[in-house]
Amino acid sequence: MADNKGESLKEGRVARRQRRNREALIRAASDVMSEKGIDAATMLEIADRADVGAGTVYNYFRSKDDLAVAVLEEIMQDLSLRVETATGDFADPAHVYAVALLTVLETATTDDRWRQLLGRSGIVADVMFRRIGPFAIDLLKQGAHSGRLSPGDAAMTWRLTTHAIVGAGLSVSHGDLPATEMPDAAVRLLCMAGLSAGVAQELTARPRPTLPPEEGLGSMAAQGH
Structure with a gap:
């Protein structure tokens, strides 16, 4: 039973982290695209602005x-x-x-x-x-x-x-x-x-x-x- 509870809490933490990362990427993309335009914005720059790894962005957006x-x-x-x-x-x-x-x-x-x-x-x-x-x-x-x-x-x-x-x-x-x-x-x-x-x-x-x-x-x- 305790293992199930621990697993549930772990899943909750993962979901919260994923939500925070996604929200941070959307905010960063909005800022960068507003400043430079969609064509000039890069995924690397957006990831840097969101403070996530360069490859992380592709876990959320293709x-x-x-x-x-x-x-x-x-x-x-x-x-x-x-x-x-x-x-x-x-x-x-x-x-x-x-x-x-x-x-x-x-x-x-x-x-x-x-x-x-x-x-x-x-x-x-x-x-x-x-x-x-x-x-x-x-x-x-x-x-x-x-x-x-x-x-x-x-x-x-x-x-x-x-x-x-x-x-x-x-x-x-x-x-x-x-x-x-x-x-x-x-x-x-x-x-x-x-x-x-x-x-x-x-x-x-x-x-x-x-x-x-x-x-x-x-x-x-x-x-x-």
């Missing part, structure tokens, strides 16, 4: 691209939590959804860690669907219940929205669309959720709440207005 996607997942998860916190006292789910859309669109066009991965549109849209989706889909359902929104299938609406956001980000990155058009893009996406253009324009024109600081992944994520 490639630098996999690590970059993990960084993006954490950024998106953190962003949805920050929007949720900043809008916690808002009574109107349509208003919260408008804030979320504007914030995500802004981040997709200003945060270098997003912009460098936008070319992999399917991957970015999928990460956005999974990481921001629980918050966004819940807002769409709340809006439908209150009569403020009529998104139909909320999950489908959010999935289509993620691809539209990636497309808008790519258009800005390629110089085909000015970043100043993002509020209009948000209006169109709000219309997809069932709002009239006039109501959508009124919501996007409202001052946005200040988001709390990004947690643990560097300083380059959008902070809202």
